[in-house]
Amino acid sequence: RPCAQPVARRKKKTAGIASRSAWCFWESPGGNASAVQAPPQPLEAMEAWQQLATAGTVVLGGAIAWAVLGWRCTAFDPPGVPREWTPLRMRVIQAGARGAFLGLDIGGTLSKLIVIDPGTADARSPACKRVVDFVTAHQRFGLTGKRDEHLALELGDGAVIHLLRFHTRRMPGALALARSQLETCEGVKGAGLTVDCTGGGSRKFAGAFAREASLTLRAHDELECLVGGLIALLRASPDDEAFALGSGGERMGRDLSGSSAFPFIVANVGSGVSIVLVESPDRWRRVSGTPIGGGTFFGLVNLITGLTSFSEMLSAAAKGDHTAVNLTVGDIYGDSEGVYGLRPDHIAANFGKPLAARRMPGDRAEPATSRRECGSDGAAAEADSATPPRVRSGSFHSDGRFHARTEDVCRAALVMVTDQVAQAAVMSAKHHGVRRVLFAGSFLRHGSSGGVPQERLSWAIDAWSGGEAEAIFLKREGYYGALGALLASGDTCAS
Structure with a gap:
């Protein structure tokens, strides 16, 4: 048996091969320690290296062949294969084979949902058929849910990717709707259904999905799903x-x-x-x-103007003039061209116009023009006295407040x-x-x-x-994460 003494090693050259021979101390049953050298076997070592090199060549050659063939199959449509059998089409079929037809991206503001219709009745599970039939029969869902029909992607052979979105704050209503559709569906109630999900909400709402709708969220990395879904659609369309x-x-x-x-x-x-x-x-x-x-955009505009939807805010911004609120280079230097290479309309300070236009004691306020409305006879009639006077946007009111139109504030933000x-x-x-x-x-x-x-x-x-x-x-700017989650395989998103 080995004794407690350390192992000593020394170099020795044999047949031109540098090797190390180990000197091991062993203790005999009688208690006498003796040193025994394990002599090197240079020929056996050479044979071992040759076998290893041969195996390495085989492995390397196989890896190269696999890489070339794999790249060939994923980068191009193989000859003789129908156009609809693109890499994305094949990956959707693979996802359906493991029962996946839903991809969800739960963001802080919006939730995006991908629903796959395999196209053929025999490829649809009962749950898939129930969801696809319900989704395609409606354009709107609740207060904020909407199916973007113009963004649907046809994959051939009847297979379609449907895209839906709704406000994340309406998640309780979305779960109630999912429960109502799936609770009587064969193979779902009791057993539940797994949904591939990404975004911060994939963890935040996991418990609610399980309790309220018997749905299990399988979380995937957010940015990995974004990149995977983006590249898949860039190649498919x-x-x-x-x-x-x-x-x-x-x-x-x-x-x-x-x-x-x-x-x-x-x-x-x-x-x-x-x-x-x-x-x-x-x-x-x-x-x-x-x-x-x-x-940031939504919060600022909501706090300043009281508008409550992105659509209203962006529609207002399209009609606005940001220079009524933003301080420009021209406001500081005049209309001189080429000051530090900046044009007069370049912004010097966001929302800075009130500072530069502020009234000092003794300054006169911007004259107010009373609102007028046209009567039935075409004559101008004075508006009701309760109607506030109209002040030019980008100027101070007589009460000392800077006045700007809602459209100008939206555009500036x-x-x-x-x-x-x-x-x-x-x-x-x-x-x-x-x-x-x-x-x-x-x-x-x-x-x-x-x-x-x-x-x-x-x-x-x-x-x-x-x-x-x-x-x-x-084109489908908000849906890549949801698609990447749907195409996920195992615990990682398919690249």
Whole structure:
């Protein structure tokens, strides 16, 4: 048996091969210790190395073949395979085979839901059939739920991806609706149903889903699902998924389905903003972010104007003039061109106009013009005395308060948020040497036809990068996380 003495080693050269021979101390049953050398076996060692090298060659060759064939199958449509059997179509079939047909992304403001219709009756489980039939029969759900029918993606052979959204604060109503549809469905009641989910709510609402609707949430990494769902749709719909805006606001398609699209920056604009560098389908990392996002815009406008919906706020912003509220370079330097390379209409201070235009003691207030309304005979009649006088937007009222129209406040808040998002994205793009900046997230959903947020972001990215970077927008900007969760396999999102 080995004794308590340490093991000694020394170098020895045999047949030109450097080896180490171990000197081990053993204690005999009689208690006498003796040193026994384990002589090296150079020929056996060489044979072992040769066998190892052969095995390594086989393994390496197999890995290369697997990589080439795997890349060939996922990057292109194999010859003889119908067009509908694209990688996304095959992954949807695989998801259906394991009973997955729902993908959910629960954000701080909005929840996004993906529902897969396999297309054939024999591919639908009872729960899948119940949900698909209910979803396709309605356009609206409760107070805030809506199916974006124009964004549905057909995968061929009758398979369709349906996209829905609702306000996260309405989650109790959504769970009640889910329970009413599934509680009598065969194979669901008692056994429950698993939903692949991402976003902060995948953990926050897990208990409520189990209690209220017998649904189990399987949580997946938020940014991994975002990247996975984005790349899947860029490849599945290369003709119209991504686009840039021209100088006149017209759409210009961008095909990002191939490997040449990498690397790119993704700015995911939700309540806050995460900025992700994507170098390949399976290589990405979060590189920056900002807390100034859609939540900032909604909160400021709600507190200042009292508006309560994004649609109202963005509609008002489209009619507003931010220079009535923002302090511009021209307000400070006049209309002189080229001051520090800045145009007169560049913003010097967001919401800074009240400071520069403030009245000092002895100053006269802006003259007020009484509101007038036209009578039936066409004559101008004085409005009711209770109607406040109309004051030019961007000036002080006689009571000392700065007056601005609701539309101008909305536009100023929108410009402030989009400029901050664009600046953070440009800095990341420059730092990592990236030209393409993709914008995703539900904050942009109202501008899918080329609205104010997209126009401002497009201008800002081009101006602040010196034309070196391009803003690219996405058709289904808010749904990539939900799709990535649906395509998840096991505990990680499929890349």
